[in-house]
Amino acid sequence: MxxxxxxxxxxxxxxxxxxxxxxxxxxxxxxxxxxxxxxxxxxxxxxxxxxxRVDGALTVALDDQGRIAMVRYRSYVHGEVLTPPGGILDPGENPLDAARRELKEEAGITATTWNRLGEIALMTKSTARLHMFIARDLTLGEQELTGTETGMTVEWWPLEEAVAAAMDGTLLLSGAAVSVLMAANTIHSKGCA
Structure with missing residues (x-):
């Protein structure tokens, strides 16, 4: 057919x-x-x-066991959310530098290998863009949380479970779901985890 x-x-x-x-x-x-x-x-x-006035950047950090780093925290607007680490760009900061900074601050992770996943508009009535990256060759360290991130935890999710969470609405934030799906597509199309 x-x-x-x-x-x-x-x-x-x-x-x-x-x-x-x-x-x-x-x-x-x-x-x-x-x-x-x-x-x-x-x-x-x-x-x-x-x-x-600013865009956002988000990173899907993939470890050598095929798991991705997710952060769980309580947001003022949406309550408890689960997402790959990310945030807004500082003034004058480029998206990749923001992604690196947010990954280190929120999850305590640095990475050697970085690839761009893409960019999306978050809503039809907003100019905000989200720049998404995949990071590999990870080194774990300590979180550097701000006051609004107090209590943020890091969880390691098998990629297939993160994809299921994107598909069933567990990943409430649109950028979280899209970035996980794009990362899974990138990983599977290249035949590597």
């Missing part, structure tokens, strides 16, 4: 048109804008979105 071919629809004939902007909220981390726009169907409306 052959699979049907993927049919791609032609591009929307008329792009969004921007007319004006009102900034509703301006913080150190983000802005909330309300733009007056004309939608692709020609309807004039308003569109609100989140403009991030």
């Amino acid at each position: 052959s699979l049907p071919t993927v049919t791609r629809q032609p591009a929307v004939p008329q792009p969004w048109q921007h007319h004006s902007r009102a900034t509703l909220l301006d913080t150190d981390s983000y802005l909330i804008h309300r733009d007056t726009v004309t939608q692709p169907d020609g309807t004039k409306s308003s569109f609100e979105f989140h403009q991030a």
Whole structure:
């Protein structure tokens, strides 16, 4: 049985048109804008979105037993979360340096081998991007937690269990789920663990 071919629809004939902007909220981390726009169907409306001032970086750290490092902590917004280590970029910091820093701070791990997994937009109404990496050849050390990370624990998950957690919603944060799935795909496509 052959699979049907993927049919791609032609591009929307008329792009969004921007007319004006009102900034509703301006913080150190983000802005909330309300733009007056004309939608692709020609309807004039308003569109609100989140403009991030910084992006995030996240690392899937893979040990020589095929396990990945996950951190568990209590977030203010979502309660208990489980995710590969990650966080926001410091001013002027590039994504790889941020990923290295966050891995060391949150999990106490340094790595020799780094590869880029990719980048995703976190939501349709946000400019925030998450830069994802896979790290190997790990050295374990001590966590360097901040006040908001107090109580954060490190757990080692077999990759196949982490994939199952991504698929069943245990990994609530979208970047956590996507990074684990991308790492698994990368590892399996290269035939190495």
